[in-house]
Amino acid sequence: MPQFRCCTRVCHLVHCFVMSSPYFMQSMSVTTRLGTKNTGCTSAATLKSKLTRRRRYVDPVSSVAVKVEEEEAMVSVQRPSSAPLSTVGSLELHPHGTSHLKSETVTLPLSSHSRRRRQLKVEYDKDGGVTPMKTEHWEPPDWKKQLGHIREMRSGRDAPVDNMGAEKCYDTEAPASVRRFQVLVSLMLSSQTRDQVTAAAMQKLRAHGCSVENLLATDDETLGKLIYPVGFWRTKVKYLKLTSAMLQKEFGGDIPDSVEGLVRLPGVGPKMAHLAMDIAWDKVSGIGVDTHVHRISNRLGWLKKPTKNPEETRKALEEWLPRELWSEINWLLVGFGQQVCLPVNPLCSMCLNQHSCPSAFKNSPTKKPKTGSPKSPNPTSSLKIKVEHESAVKEEGTKTERLFTPVSPATQKKKAKRKVS
The missing domain is CATH 1.10.340.30 (Hypothetical protein; domain 2)
Incomplete structure (x- = not known):
């Protein structure tokens, strides 16, 4: 009996020392191996209640992740993987059991209802001080x-x-x-x-x-x-x-x-x-x-x-x-x-515009006849016309020479007698 009491006291002191440590200050109760509650410097609690309390402490944030995972599973079944994505906050667990939402985003597919109601805002880059090109207005000089x-x-x-x-x-x-x-x-x-x-x-x-x-x-x-x-x-x-x-x-x-x-x-x-x-x-x-x-x-x-x-x-x-x-x-x-x-x-x-008109004193172009038409000149025919023209000129020259050549008086008398007879 005295030995049992001493051992019990020692265990009780060790337990109080351990539970008074800052590392174990968050859990205020422990359970024995047999499941009996020990009261001392900490309140009694079972291992199950300790785990449940810790879950409840983390539950407000972790429920979001659970809900997001459930929605992601449902949407992935209903819609193909090429659906548009939306962003939600992700969870980050810190030491000592605390957690908060990170600023980074996680892409998740949107439902068909939210995709219809979503509006896109398009923004255009402003001109960087560049003026648009102006086309010159052309007009004749005069x-x-x-x-x-x-x-x-x-x-x-x-x-x-x-x-x-x-x-x-x-x-x-x-x-x-x-x-x-x-x-x-x-x-x-x-x-x-x-x-x-x-x-x-x-x-x-x-x-x-x-x-x-x-x-x-x-x-x-x-x-x-x-x-x-x-x-x-x-x-x-x-x-x-x-x-x-x-x-x-x-x-x-x-x-x-x-x-x-x-x-x-x-x-x-x-x-x-x-x-x-x-x-x-x-x-x-x-x-x-x-x-x-x-x-x-x-x-x-x-x-x-x-x-x-x-x-x-x-x-x-x-x-x-x-x-x-x-x-x-x-x-x-x-x-x-x-x-x-x-x-x-x-x-x-x-015309008063004769000095400024670019077409002044220029005759209108005459239409050239087509090749093979009666009006079109033929090289061989042009040569014949030229030869005939030259021969005609020579004949006229000989006629004029005959007219202007001097005639003797005897020949003149003979011509006059012929005319009278």
Whole structure:
């Protein structure tokens, strides 16, 4: 018995010393091997309760990791592995059982619902002080001076376009829709036709009744006689009938008020559409470029590079010419081309731009005949013509020599006797 008591006391002292150590201060209870609670300097607790308490202490943070692992397992089953990822905080365990969320992120797949509602914010890098490149505005060097000279030469307003153009061919007393239709008809007839012929044809049409209903009621033969002799009059008869039917069906007898609608009409091109918008609707939609405007613009050097057709000229002029001049330029250049800057043999000596025009005093190029045509020169035939010409010259020389050679008096008397007899 005394030995047992001593051993018990020693064990009790050792146990108190051990449990009072700072390393074991967190757990306030121990259990014996037999599971009996010992009270002393620490409260009794079983090994199970100690482990449970430590789990509870770590549980608020570790539950997040458990939940994340469960969601990751569920999403990986529902969705493929190529789904978008989201980030959550990861756990970091410290000594003494403490834990907190790390600032590093762990990528996890998002659910389909959160993927739909997620919005992307796109940010663009700001310019690092770099200014955008500016394209230079090209314009001819002396175009203002040349335009002033053309206005001065056109001040008389006595060109054919001034008296017989599309602005003078409609009936001023007719209803507005009929006036607009007559403007369109005169523009359609003016293609490849002089203004004098167009004005005469419009006068006959107006006397017959130039409206949509009257043209549809007129047969092709009668309509052809009315517009003859305009260029391509048979084709224009067909275009007038088709256009009138289209206007009556789609536009109520009036002409369209847009370039897109006008170009849809049979026989109406961009030049006619822009002129119709200007004259009929009083709207400037573009430059009306015909053969005169196309020719003169290229001669004056008003284009960056030479153009091949009026449509290219229109686009090139609209790139630099101020918009307030678009309506005037057609009237100016057409009359100037009819009077001074003629297609063949222009009157450069009368032009005020003769010192600034790059094409001044240059004749229009003549068309060369094709090889094999009757007009094309043949090398052998040219040699024959040259030999014949030289022989003819020699014969004429001998004749002149005979005429001017001196004749003796005896020969003169003999010639006179022969004439008398």
